[in-house]
Amino acid sequence: MFLSLQEVFKNTTALEIVQLILLIGGGSFLLLYSKLIPFRYLGHAVNILRGKYDKDTSPGDLSHYEALSSAIAATVGMGNISGVAIAIATGGPGAIFWMWVSAFVGMATKFFTCSLSIMYRGKDEAGNVKGGPMYVITEGLGKRWKPLAVFFSLAGLIGTLPAFQANQLTQTLVDVFEVNSSNEKTAKFLLGITIAIITSLVIFGGIKRIGKVAGKLVPVMVVIYLITVLTILILRFDTIPEIFSLIFTDAFSGNAVMGGALGALIVTGVKRAAFSNEAGIGTAPIMHGTAKTNEPIREGLVAMLGPAIDTLLVCTLTALAILAAGIWKNFDGNGISLTLSSFDAVLPYGLGSVILTICVLIFAFSTLFTYSFYGYSCLSFLTNTKTGKYYNYIYIITIVIASITKLDFVINLIDSGYALMAIPTVISTLILAPKVKKAANEYFKKLAVGSRQ
Template identity: 60%
Template sequence: MTLEIIFKAFGNFMWGSPLLILLMGGGLFFLLYSRFLPFRYFRHAIQILRGKYDGEKGEGDINHYQALSTALAATVGMGNISGVAVAITMGGPGAIFWMWVSAFVGMATKFFTCTLAVMYRGKDSLGQLQGGPMYVIREGLGKKWQPLAVLFCVAGMFGTIPSFQSNQLTAALGEGLLIPLGVEMTFAVRITIGIILAIIVAMVMLGGIKRIGTVAGSLVPIMVGLYVIAVVAILVLNYQVVPENLTLIFTDAFTADSVLGGAVGAIIIAGARRAAFSNEAGIGTAPMAHGAAKTNEPIREGLVAMLGPAIDTIVVCTMTALAILITGIWQEHTEGVSGVTLTIKAFDDSLYGGRFILMIALVTFAITSLFSYSYYGGKCFSYLFGAEYIRYYQYFYIGMVVWGSVTSLGAVIGLIDGMYALMAFPTMISALLLSPKVIAAAKVYFKKVDI
């Protein structure tokens, strides 16, 4: 049995009904339990993001904007470009509808999990203040729940490996640039790209969260803006077919007329899996970034965090999906192509120079994602083995960048999906158990704050 078959089977097994119920049902619980509180204060969340409260004195390393940018650097990336294409290939246009549903309830999930990440911060082996599900479990639930924290960190070290980003960026460089120039994508070419990526990542990664936050805060608005402009141009040029493809997303979600030709349940799973990789709501990675925010008001960070799924899944993923659907590329290419290749073909068929515009966005997306994932995996490693040994994880991470450039897409997706599923159980269980603490803090906060 090959490694790809093993990893695919692992990913498919982990994304069964129990996890789907936990993520979607848990998110719905948070939404109803809070009485749609995050959405009622959406404007206040924008004010926090714009820096209205950045002058506050609080523990932490980065401001609200940098925390969201670091989280978005991981989510607004390959998950929005390649991941959407993979979702359509696996589950048809209807998978996008279930990505929306997952993102909508995921906004409430992000509010709870990221509020808790600030509320229950703890110190690592070097005495540095840290946040994330493992510290929420340790500080909020106590030592008897420690196995959940360990499970999260073990899964987190492998779920945040950079191999999907390096794999898809290598494929994109080949499809969008090198192959048209007559360069064959041999093993030597692929591993050379991987080594160059590894060097770039190492230069930023070794600077820690402050450098990652600074770089992400600078690049994220640029990359999102460039990508959105390009997709809007495609939609305007094909405006006649936009309504029917939007309708197709809704009808396909319930008729199961998918690429898989299977049941609606298969489409829901495909959408939920890709949404988890896109916005990470309930997975537990984003709370590690938001847990580093410089604030003593946990509710503020929860409100900022909930903006993530709205930006990366509801806006960016929808635009990618429409760009793919209106060209009909998804019906012509479903087997034997990588996810990012589908998106490149859609851009190339619809926009003059589209592949080169997409290439710029792809390179920025992939590299910034690699920065954030290095931080996430490093925090998991530090929790288990001690922050003083972080360099060993960094060596491993750099090696995984190179491995991803030469391995198969199926193996990478299977491994990461399976580990993401494992991370979700500790994250959601701890958030559900501690949800009354969040509501109590929210009531206190909104009574005293001037909105």
């Protein structure tokens, strides 16, 4: 029996439906519109990432590798560990399927948005090149569209706050060290101050320092996490077929979320994927817009790898580890506490908490280091680079406040910021998509005859 739209989307807000339409609908259009051309050049994307086409004389601040590492450092964070747990706790295993769908169409979205971030770069008052949806809008669509660019930047000031990362990092440390509930708030406050101090040592050094730190952290954290989860899956190898069966069957039932609302289940998966890989949100184009290149399509291909690494790999690893542990059904709580308990339920001698805490520290700090640049870029666009630097002070203060704030409030705040950021990002991308397709066709034709060096 077919469900009515009202039944599908019950318990789903208007803003969540708009976000779903933009990210999945817009992403699906871009996927079909591209005719899967960029997906056929994944090998070429890897060669670009390896530095084969790097030129120091090209405009920009970061190499292709540093730009992708910094963007992944921002995405591979607490959203991959805590966000996935929240998706399972609130939406059930089926939410993971919709995270996969969102990631796949998100690869096409990233290709278009990040190609545009190079194609339509702007400049600050000092003449330095800048990228991001706000510049894509003003440079690509014209000055009369500037209100849309301002809308993105204002939403970005909220969406790029480090609230979720700081909140879940402090919660991790409190859980691991089993802090007494009577002392929990004080412990979180002190931890928040410590995290803020460490973060400030990197972010006040500017984008080049952020890029260098991210380039070293990202490979280490992904490898450690991969080995840990593979160990869990080996120990629970017999549950793997059942896990995948559960993910696919639950994806279309909605039984595990909000009274059986399928729409709410889909929205849960899309929101958590968006928080994780940021495809269509507009933050990654800000980072990729700083890449040293004159070729928009090259950066689009590199950026396309982001959702694959972030969601299809790291988020899937987290989901499999949690589902393999089998404690998610009756667990009282969600977020990082569920992930910690799942790791400990499988790995002996408390190794789960130790290893996951190390991963969380690396994941969270890599995100904290990178996100500051996004907010700085938004404020700089609205004002100027001199004023934009003050965002870092707001950023540091937010870390401390978020450490002692309730998780529900933090999630709603950041999700709302992300949903609002997606509106100008996807609209401008859809309008300018023909420009990217034309440039891609020309680039791939020249590549085929070997004229690209």
